[in-house]
Amino acid sequence: MRVFNFSPGPAVLPLEVLEQARDELLDWQHSGMSVMEISHRSKAFLQVASEAEADLRDLLSIPRNYKVLFMQGGASAQFSLVPLNLATPQSTVDYVNTGHWSHRAIAEAGRYCKVHVAGDAGDDYTRVPPQSELRLSADAAYAHYTPNETIGGVEFGYVPDTRRVPLVADMSSSILSRPIDVSKFGLIYAGSQKNIGPSGLVVAIVRDDLIGHARSETPRVFDYKAIADNQSMLNTPPTFAWYMAGLVFKWLKRAGGLAAVGERNRVKAQTLYAAVDASQLYKNTVAKDARSWMNVTFALNKPELDATFLTEAAAAGLHGLKGHRVSGGMRASIYNAMPLAGVEALIAFMREFERKHA
Numbered sequence: 089m090r091v092f093n094f095s096p097g098p099a100v101l102p103l104e105v106l107e108q109a110r111d112e113l114l115d116w117q118h119s120g121m122s123v124m125e126i127s128h129r130s131k132a133f134l135q136v137a138s139e140a141e142a143d144l145r146d147l148l149s150i151p152r153n154y155k156v157l158f159m160q161g162g163a164s165a166q167f168s169l170v171p172l173n174l175a176t177p178q179s180t181v182d183y184v185n186t187g188h189w190s191h192r193a194i195a196e197a198g199r200y201c202k203v204h205v206a207g208d209a210g211d212d213y214t215r216v217p218p219q220s221e222l223r224l225s226a227d228a229a230y231a232h233y234t235p236n237e238t239i240g241g242v243e244f245g246y247v248p249d250t251r252r253v254p255l256v257a258d259m260s261s262s263i264l265s266r267p268i269d270v271s272k273f274g275l276i277y278a279g280s281q282k283n284i285g286p287s288g289l290v291v292a293i294v295r296d297d298l299i300g301h302a303r304s305e306t307p308r309v310f311d312y313k314a315i316a317d318n319q320s321m322l323n324t325p326p327t328f329a330w331y332m333a334g335l336v337f338k339w340l341k342r343a344g345g346l347a348a349v350g351e352r353n354r355v356k357a358q359t360l361y362a363a364v365d366a367s368q369l370y371k372n373t374v375a376k377d378a379r380s381w382m383n384v385t386f387a388l389n390k391p392e393l394d395a396t397f398l399t400e401a402a403a404a405g406l407h408g409l410k411g412h413r414v415s416g417g418m419r420a421s422i423y424n425a426m427p428l429a430g431v432e433a434l435i436a437f438m439r440e441f442e443r444k445h446a
């Protein structure tokens with residue numbers, strides 16, 4: 089029996105997609121082989137790869153002057169690859185710090201260039217600095233931020249205006265959750281294991297003028313130009329993850345595209361926050377205008393009940409609710425593939441748990 093899986097990533101995948109993958113696992117397109125067992129250079133796989141790119145371009149309305157790269161190394165590799173591809177050792181690069189993942193990106197960039205922290209959410213990471221608080225450098229090689237902090241459950245309600253400085257975004261936990269205007273960004277990257285598909289891929293969407301400046305010491309497999317020139321097939325890509333991402337993109341298109349999906353996500357998040365706010369037992373401390381649509385964090389006023397909450401939730405078919413080890417408490421990750429029914433089941437459980445333990 090399938091449970092409702094609130095894990096932060098790898099995360100729930102659409103049931104329809106899993107069923108399709110299961111049905112064609114052993115004999116893909118009458119080839120007598122699994123899609124995992126064929127050459128990435130075969131005509132059939134090249135079709136999978138290009139369709140996935142075309143569908144992603146369609147979903148996000150990616151302008152023609154952007155390349156879509158299917159890479160490896162996860163979002164963590166991009167923490168290094170962004171400075172290696174976009175900046176020199178002398179460059180200043182701006183970073184906005186809103187939590188765990190921006191902090192990690194800052195630490196890594198500091199190994200390659202001069203980091204200027206252009207905005208900081210403070211120690212408890214429960215808010216997003218408004219545009220008026222950002223102290224951006226006019227001559228930065230790029231400005232980096234994390235639109236959605238997966239651990240803190242903090243999300244930007246706006247896209248920073250960095251003027252002529254290319255804006256770089258780690259969209260690992262928010263890509264495809266609602267429509268965005270790609271033309272505002274120089275580079276978007278996202279690990280696949282939340283809204284894209286299984287782990288193993290990282291998608292980078294890069295504006296053409298930012299490609300071709302990698303430092304000479306950049307490994308060729310991580311040079312955006314080499315990857316773009318080779319249609320992300322410089323070496324063997326994670327073919328199964330790519331195929332699965334393609335199925336997810338088609339599922340999103342069938343669901344009505346990102347406007348429809350975004351509206352569903354807004355309703356899911358608002359319903360859950362409203363239930364948390366209405367209760368005496370649970371609380372969310374994130375500023376209201378910075379509450380994440382994808383990762384809803386909450387703590388119990390009686391932390392001694394945490395373990396019981398998790399055990400009883402699991403028994404009720406609600407999994408993956410434990411907060412990150414650095415922040416504690418609870419976190420319900422409600423990515424695209426989490427249906428409203430899952431959120432409603434969680435709320436019903438939370439109410440009953442509160443009634444029992446009040």
Ligand SMILES: Cc1ncc(COP(=O)(O)O)c(C=O)c1O
Pocket residue numbers: 097161162163164165189234236237238239258259260261279280
């Ligand atoms: C916002 C964000 N950035 C980066 C990462 C790191 O991703 P990866 O494990 O793919 O390196 C994560 C992982 O959860 C994340 O949520």
